[in-house]
Amino acid sequence: AQKITQTQPGMFVQEKEAVTLDCTYDTSDPSYGLFWYKQPSSGEMIFLIYQGSYDQQNATEGRYSLNFQKARKSANLVISASQLGDSAMYFCAMREGGNNRLAFGKGNQVVVIP
C-alpha cells in the first residue's frame, strides 16, 4: 500500500506568490516523522523541513511551512514568496517509529515563472 501520496500534476507558480504542495500519508504507528525534500534539475536531494507526529505546532523553516493536519493525515508544504530557484521536484517522505526507512511519495513538479 502507498505510504505517501502526492497526486498533484505539475504546477506553474507566479514568482512571489505562495504555493501549496499536497501530501497525504498512511500509517498506524503513533510515532512518525514527515519530511519534505527538494530536488532541483541538478538532481541532488535537499532537505527542507521536518514535522514530528507529536509536535503541537506546525513546522516552519524560513519560507517553508508545513500545514500538518493529523486527523486528515496530511502534511502539505507551503512555500511563500516563490522564487525562480524554487523550480524543482518536491518529495514528501515519512519515517515510522523505530524504523530508519524513509518512504517517499512520487513528487510534485513546481515551475516558478517570472
Added chain:
Amino acid sequence: DARVTQTPRHKVTEMGQEVTMRCQPILGHNTVFWYRQTMMQGLELLAYFRNRAPLDDSGMPKDRFSAEMPDATLATLKIQPSEPRDSAVYFCASGFPQRGSVDNEQFFGPGTRLTVL
C-alpha cells in the same frame, strides 16, 4: 561543509558488465542508505547499514546487487551483471538517527546516474 560524496557521478556501461558505485558518508554518521530513483518507481530504498552492519536490504535484487561497508568512510553498491532495467539514479544518504527518534534527517549525496545499454 560536510557532504555525502558519491563516485562516479555518471556511468554508462553495457549489459552484463559489473558496476560499482561508491559513497563516502558524512564523518560521524553511523547510518548509510542506498536509494534508487526511476521515473516509474520514484525513490526506492535498496538497503541500509548502521555501524557498518546491513540492517535491511529487502529492497535489493539479491541475485545481482550487493552492498557493503568495508569501513566507516566507504559504502559500495555493486551490480553484477548489470541489465538495462538497472538504469537509474542511485543515491547514497547518511544520517545519525537517535534510538527511538524519528526526526533525524538523511543527507543525500549527488547521486550516480547509471545507464546500462
